[in-house]
Amino acid sequence: MLWRHAERNADHDSRQAANRTLEQMARGGIHDHLGGGFARYAVDERWLVPHFEKMLCDNAQLLPLYALEAARTGDPLMLQAAEGIVAWLERDMLLPEGAFAASLDADSEGEEGKFYVWTAAELAQLLETDDAALFAQHYDVSAEGNWEGHAILNRLETPDPSPEIATVLAELRASLLTARGKRVPPGRDDKILADWNGLMISGLVRAAGLLRRKDWVALAANAFRFVSESMADGAGLAHSYRDGRLIAPGFALDHAAMAEAALALHDSTGDQHYFAFARNWSRHLDRYYREADSGPLRMTRTDSAELPVIPRPTHDDAVPNANGLHAANLLRIAAQTGLPEDRAQADCFLTAILFAASRAPMVHGSVLNAYDLARNGIEIVLAGLDREAFREAALALPHLTTTLVDCPNPDGLPADHPAHAYARQAGNGAAFICRHGGCLPPVTEPNRLAEAVSAAH
Numbered sequence: 001m002l003w004r005h006a007e008r009n010a011d012h013d014s015r016q017a018a019n020r021t022l023e024q025m026a027r028g029g030i031h032d033h034l035g036g037g038f039a040r041y042a043v044d045e046r047w048l049v050p051h052f053e054k055m056l057c058d059n060a061q062l063l064p065l066y067a068l069e070a071a072r073t074g075d076p077l078m079l080q081a082a083e084g085i086v087a088w089l090e091r092d093m094l095l096p097e098g099a100f101a102a103s104l105d106a107d108s109e110g111e112e113g114k115f116y117v118w119t120a121a122e123l124a125q126l127l128e129t130d131d132a133a134l135f136a137q138h139y140d141v142s143a144e145g146n147w148e149g150h151a152i153l154n155r156l157e158t159p160d161p162s163p164e165i166a167t168v169l170a171e172l173r174a175s176l177l178t179a180r181g182k183r184v185p186p187g188r189d190d191k192i193l194a195d196w197n198g199l200m201i202s203g204l205v206r207a208a209g210l211l212r213r214k215d216w217v218a219l220a221a222n223a224f225r226f227v228s229e230s231m232a233d234g235a236g237l238a239h240s241y242r243d244g245r246l247i248a249p250g251f252a253l254d255h256a257a258m259a260e261a262a263l264a265l266h267d268s269t270g271d272q273h274y275f276a277f278a279r280n281w282s283r284h285l286d287r288y289y290r291e292a293d294s295g296p297l298r299m300t301r302t303d304s305a306e307l308p309v310i311p312r313p314t315h316d317d318a319v320p321n322a323n324g325l326h327a328a329n330l331l332r333i334a335a336q337t338g339l340p341e342d343r344a345q346a347d348c349f350l351t352a353i354l355f356a357a358s359r360a361p362m363v364h365g366s367v368l369n370a371y372d373l374a375r376n377g378i379e380i381v382l383a384g385l386d387r388e389a390f391r392e393a394a395l396a397l398p399h400l401t402t403t404l405v406d407c408p409n410p411d412g413l414p415a416d417h418p419a420h421a422y423a424r425q426a427g428n429g430a431a432f433i434c435r436h437g438g439c440l441p442p443v444t445e446p447n448r449l450a451e452a453v454s455a456a457h
Contacts, residue, residue, distance in 0.1 A: 001365050003068065004372050004400055007457070022069055025062075026081040029152035032116065033139060034177040035091070036084025038062055039106075048154055049147055052106035052113040052186070056093060057319050059085045060199035067207035071398040076166070082207055086216060089200070095190060097230065097241075098222035099197050105186040115183050117150035118176075126179050127172060134165070135172045191242040194250055197227050198257030199319065205264035209395025217268050224261055228277060236284045249304075252289045252297045252322035255281040259329045266336075267404040268395060270387070275336060282329055285322075286345075295352025296323050314356040315363040323353045324366020328373055335379050335403040338417040350374055373401050378456055379434040380449075381405045381419040383426035383442075390431040393446040397453055405434075 006015035025031060028047025030039050037059050039050030063085045070078035093100045108115040120143050123132040135141065138158050141151040161169060201220040208216035231238045231246060237255055238248035262278035265271070289297045291312070299311040299322070314323050330346035350370060357364035357371075380394045380402055387406070394404055407413055410423035418439045419432045430442040431449055433456045443452045 001368060003065070004369060007399065008372070008376060019069060019073070022065060022081075023075075023077060024156070026066070026077050027155040029147075029154040031081065031154075032084070032088065033153045033155070034173050034180060035088050036086070037088035037092075038081075038085070046156060048152060048156060050113075050152075052116055054088070054092075054104040055196075055318075056100055056102055056193070056200055057196040059089070060196060060203045061319075063200075063203040064206040064210070067210040068398050068400070071210040071396065077160070079211070082211065086204070086207070086213075086219075089204075090219065092185075092188070094219075095192065097192065097226045099192045099226040099241075100200055100223055102189040102191050102193050102196060104188055108184050108186045113147075113150075113152070115180070115186055117145075117147065117152055119145065119150055123176075126176065131168070131172055134168065135176075138165075138169055191240050192227070192231070193240050194227050194231055194237045194254035195239070195257040195319065197223055198254070198259075198261040201227075201261035202257070202264040205261070205268050209268060209392075210398060212392070212396060217265070220261070221265060221269075224258075224265060224274075227258060228262075235280065236288065237281070249301055251299055252285060253299075253319065253325070255285050255289070256297075256322040256325035256329060257319075259285075260325050263329060263332050266406070268391075270382075270391065270406045270408075275333075278329060279333055282326065282333060285326055289322075290349075295349060296356060297326060314353055314367070315360065316366050320366035321364070323356075324364070324368075324370050327353060327367065327370035331370065331373050331377065332403050335377070336405055338405075338414045347374070369400075373403075376457075377401045377403055377435070378453060379403050379405050379419075380453070381407050381413075381423065381432040381434055381439070382429075383407045383410065383419070383423040383432065384429035386429035389446040390429055390443075390449065393449040394431065397450055399453060399457065401457075402453065 002014045002018040005011055006018060024047050030042045030047045030050040037054050040053045040055050040058055041051055043049050043051060063082055066078050066082035069075060070082055089100060092104060095101055106112045118141055120136060120141055123136060123141055127135060138161060139153040139155060140146055145151050201224050204216045204220040208214060231241050233248040237250040237258060238246040239250040239254050240247045259278040259281040262274045266274035285297060288301045291298060296314055299313060300307060314321055327350045330349055334342035334346045353367050354371060357367040361368060378401060382390050382404060407423050410420060413420045413423060418434050418437055422432050422439055422442060430444050432442055433440045433452055435456060443449050
């Protein structure tokens, strides 16, 4: 919300608050400086001492935020945080099925954090004297320690190193990561959750576009394939999978998060089968999870008779609420089809959940972000035979309210779509920026797209 507000209003204070939070988290002990990824939360005001558990859902949401800041600022710290999350994901969380495990425990050998903390004596044993001193200086390792006689690695009080020193520190981190790999690791919760995998898939794909890492898209596509194929429950999804056993039916968030993942993959690849998944799961939500009288989604299916009390939360928790994600998904689907009935459905649903959000705005961030998309969204229509350079340029834009509309054939758009006539003039390739029922003249050079979108905002 801060990031969006800063972009919408050129608000320096909001921009600084968002950036400062991400920076201090990346510098703090909540960030695994050796292996990448973030712990669930910190127990102090400085982000130094974490509860050492690492959750897929938390890192799924942090990844695109750090990628956004890396793309916007070029800050190496933000880039390192984003790349570290993916390194952790591939090393510790990727399961043989291709999807991602749920979490890593905080404890190993019966002690919380034992796997992650260090002592000055250990550094002296593993590194050359000068290297140990350099690393200790930059990562707060001292004889007395900063937590129960041990050191939680952090950079809270150290300035950014020079490029030469940064290269040396990267080599030392790699050496210590190898040494840490010989310790007894924390336990892993290896069940596959559809909702958390959906969040990570969309996070991976968005970050891949921002940082131009196509290999991350392949990682996301493999996870999507497993969830969509092996966790299918009729037209819907199961909630979890482990050792061949499904827990079904899934919750509303399972379908909303996976629909969001499908839309992200469609943006990245142009593959229509992803869009079909997004539309089918969104229709499944409207049919089986939406309250007929009030409009918002229930957490469980409306035809379920097993629960004595039906959960109907609309607020965000550690993960965004299904209602907020579903609203944004419906808006993006409407942008893709250009059909007035799809936009009317999206607006109707958004109106229903905004009523709930108005009573407690600060716990409805995902709903308000969907409203921001509705009010301030920009469509980038990719037209012509050679659209890939424009697609890559669009995906790399550090904006949160852009929707890509892939248009290989102008007849794929309704005749009254504002880009329909333009698309016939696209030639080999062009991009059209559309907003509120009108389109700007075509952008015919991919490297001019960022300038044009910034002007449209």
